[in-house]
Amino acid sequence: MAGAALVFGLAGCSTTGDNSNSADDSATGHNGSRSSRDGTGDNETEYNSGTGDGGSDSGSNETDSDPQGDDDSGSQNEIGSASGSWQTYQYDTARSGYAPSETPPGDDASVQWTSEVGQTFAESSPAVSGETVVVTTYGGSVRGIDLATGTERWVYETSQDVYASPTVQNGTAFVGAADGKLHAIDTSTGEGRWTYTAGYPVNRSVAVSGDVYLAAQSGTNSAFVAALDPETGGERWRHSLDTYGEYGATVSGAVTVADESVVIGTGRYGSTFVCLDASTGDSVWTFDSSTYSGQSYDEVFHTAAVVDGSVFVPLTVEDPNNVSTIISFDLSTGDVRWEWQREGELVAGDCAVGPEAVYITTTSDDTAKLVRLNRQTHSVDWSVDLATSSPRCAPLLVDSTLFVGNSRFDPADGAHLGVVGESQSWAQRPITNGYLVQNHSSRRGSSYKMYSTDNI
Numbered sequence: 001m002a003g004a005a006l007v008f009g010l011a012g013c014s015t016t017g018d019n020s021n022s023a024d025d026s027a028t029g030h031n032g033s034r035s036s037r038d039g040t041g042d043n044e045t046e047y048n049s050g051t052g053d054g055g056s057d058s059g060s061n062e063t064d065s066d067p068q069g070d071d072d073s074g075s076q077n078e079i080g081s082a083s084g085s086w087q088t089y090q091y092d093t094a095r096s097g098y099a100p101s102e103t104p105p106g107d108d109a110s111v112q113w114t115s116e117v118g119q120t121f122a123e124s125s126p127a128v129s130g131e132t133v134v135v136t137t138y139g140g141s142v143r144g145i146d147l148a149t150g151t152e153r154w155v156y157e158t159s160q161d162v163y164a165s166p167t168v169q170n171g172t173a174f175v176g177a178a179d180g181k182l183h184a185i186d187t188s189t190g191e192g193r194w195t196y197t198a199g200y201p202v203n204r205s206v207a208v209s210g211d212v213y214l215a216a217q218s219g220t221n222s223a224f225v226a227a228l229d230p231e232t233g234g235e236r237w238r239h240s241l242d243t244y245g246e247y248g249a250t251v252s253g254a255v256t257v258a259d260e261s262v263v264i265g266t267g268r269y270g271s272t273f274v275c276l277d278a279s280t281g282d283s284v285w286t287f288d289s290s291t292y293s294g295q296s297y298d299e300v301f302h303t304a305a306v307v308d309g310s311v312f313v314p315l316t317v318e319d320p321n322n323v324s325t326i327i328s329f330d331l332s333t334g335d336v337r338w339e340w341q342r343e344g345e346l347v348a349g350d351c352a353v354g355p356e357a358v359y360i361t362t363t364s365d366d367t368a369k370l371v372r373l374n375r376q377t378h379s380v381d382w383s384v385d386l387a388t389s390s391p392r393c394a395p396l397l398v399d400s401t402l403f404v405g406n407s408r409f410d411p412a413d414g415a416h417l418g419v420v421g422e423s424q425s426w427a428q429r430p431i432t433n434g435y436l437v438q439n440h441s442s443r444r445g446s447s448y449k450m451y452s453t454d455n456i
Contacts, residue, residue, distance in 0.1 A: 086128040086430030086437075088167040089205040090350065090394060093213075094258035094306045097352025097359075097396050103434045104398040104408075105420045113150030117143055123393075125205075126437045128430050129168035129187040133437055134175075136162035142175050142183065144190050147435060154190025158183060163201075165254075169208040172230070176202025182214055184233060194233035198226070207257040209278070211236060215251040215264055223249035225264055225274075227281060237281030241266040244274060244286060253303035253350070256311075261331055263304045263311055271315055273304060275334060285334030289315060289327070306331055307353040314347040314360055322346050324362045326373060338378045345369070350394035352402075354411065357381060359395040361404060370395065370404050372414065384414040398431045406438075 090097045117135055127134045132153060133145040140158040145151070160179040167174045172193060173185045178201045184193040200216035200223070207213045212230050217223040226238040241249040241264070249266050256263040261284065262276040271289040276282065305312045309332065315325040324345045329336045345362035352359045358373040368386040373379070386404065395404050401417065402409040406429075408417040420436055429438045 085130065085168065086126075086432045087169055088127060088207065089125055089165045089254050090303065090305070090352070091396070093207040093209045093256065095254060095256045095303050095350065096305050096307050097350070097394055098307075098354050099396065099398045099431065102398050102432050104401040104403070104431050105434060105436045109420050109436070115145055115150040115152065117145070117152070123165075124163060124439060125165040125393075126430055126439055127166045127168045127173065128432050128435070128437060129171065129173065132187045134166045134168055134173045134185075134187060135439065136164065136166060136175060138162075140177065140179070142166065142173065142185060142190075144173075144187060147437075156183065156185050156190045156192060163203040165205040167206050167208055169230070174206050174208060174212055176204065176206060176214060176216070178203065180216070182206065182212070182228070182233070184212075184230075196228055196233040196235070198224075200224070204251060205254040207255045207262075209257040211278070213255045213257050213262055213278070215241075215255050217249065217251045221249060223251045223266060225255060225262060225276065225281070227262075227278070239274075239276055239281040239283070241274065244272045244288075256304045256306055258306035259309065259331060261306070263306060263331075265302065265304060265313070273311070273313060275311075275331070284332075287313075287327075287329060287334050287336075289313075302347065303350045305351055305353045310337060312351055312353050312358055314349075314351050316347045322364065324360070326351065326358060326360065328375075340373055340378050342380075348391045352395040352397050354397045357411070359397065359402060359411070361386065361391040361395060363391065370402075370409065370414065372411065382414040384409070384416070393429075396429070396431065403429065403431070 089095065091099045117137060124136050128147065131147045133147050135143050135145065137143065138161050140160050140162060142156040142158070142162060144153040146153055158177040158179050158181070160177055162175060162177045164176040168187055171187050173187050174182060175185065176182050180197060180199050180201055182196040182198060182202050184195070185191070186193055198214065198216040200218040202214055202216045204215055208230060212228040213225065214228070215223060215225050221242070223241040224238050225241065227236040228234065229236060241251065244266050251264065251266055253265045257278060260278045262278050263273060265271065265273050273287040275284040275286070277284055302314045309330065310328050311331050313327045315327060316323065321343045322345060324342045324347045326340045327336060328338050342362070345364040348361040348363045348368060357375055360371050360373065362369050362371060368388055368391050369383050370386055371383045372381040374381050387407065388405065391404060393405055395402060397411060400411065402411040406419045408420065409415065410417060429436050
């Protein structure tokens with residue numbers, strides 16, 4: 001069943017950002033692809049050098065341990081480093097979820113256009129590169145949509161479904177697929193630049209920071225992280241994750257890259273985070289949550305955020321009492337800086353990290369909450385109820401507005417500021433220069449709508 005994409009516009013908003021990422025046609029050239037403007041191309045040249053969410057909450061039932069002290073204000077990583085486009089899941093490669101220079105939509109947002117793009121994976125988030133919105137679909141396609149008009153510019157086809165959210169950088173979209181390949185696509189033309197054969201499905205967003213970093217997984221017992229040349233797709237290094245879990249390796253979160261480090265969560269029936277040297281792929285440290293706390297955490301379903309030299313990891317203990325957990329540890333050493341827990345709730349999604357606080361969503365029975373956790377005191381500043389019982393998309397702090405799903409909040413006190421778009425969406429909404437783009441899909445992914453806000 002085909003879905004619809006709608007775009008909302010913000011009348012009179014200021015478009016002060018730089019949305020001019022242009023395609024770098026001279027890098028590798030257009031070496032053929034299974035893509036074209038009408039989606040009928042069938043020639044693919046492959047370069048393969050690889051192997052293979054109202055009121056106050058005092059924080060009852062919370063614990064705060066601080067073995068390394070309160071200083072969480074290092075300056076190694078500048079949050080919200082990307083500008084002028086929405087390049088990847090959680091805004092930047094550090095997965096901070098903080099976009100201080102972008103302009104969020106306001107109360108006067110209105111629909112600008114609707115675009116039919118077909119079925120998509122419910123949690124796949126669009127990316128924005130200049131004037132092109134890049135989306136993925138079931139059935140194996142990546143599509144470029146004109147941000148101003150909603151017109152489909154091009155279709156790039158893959159041989160299997162695409163679950164991963166696209167990442168865009170310098171005029172190239174990098175998209176993993178269930179076909180075991182990473183596809184590099186020109187965002188202006190839809191032509192393929194290169195493909196990298198991982199051999200395993202690449203179902204999570206990649207990170208581009210100099211090199212291209214990806215994680216791939218086969219079944220429930222084998223996974224790896226690799227770094228690729230962004231121009232050719234040539235493999236620079238590969239690091240197996242198979243040895244970090246007693247029962248095999250899984251990868252359910254996106255790769256995080258910051259301060260010349262790569263952080264990825266792995267482990268089946270356990271939670272281990274691994275830090276690798278971004279240049280060599282060598283292991284710097286590992287953090288085994290079960291060894292640290294003696295608790296049996298679930299498998300890693302969340303993505304780490306790296307901000308100011310600290311790694312922020314959301315974890316959950318489902319048995320016996322349900323315990324939401326945020327652990328912050330030192331990026332350089334892996335030493336735990338502090339830990340926050342609250343019983344009776346589960347962490348619902350990834351976190352957003354602003355200069356003063358960490359924002360997470362939790363769920364318990366039929367209630368979901370948006371929680372602001374103070375980075376210095378490691379305690380709850382406020383907690384508010386959400387309209388949905390199962391928030392899936394991570395919070396986003398855009399300028400001075402906090403977004404969870406289609407709801408807007410004041411990050412200072414949790415006051416509800418209104419809504420933009422439709423509520424039943426699991427996917428994150430990229431927000432740039434007053435535009436908001438939404439993938440709207442049912443739980444089964446049976447429909448797709450996309451929204452944007454802009455003063456077109």
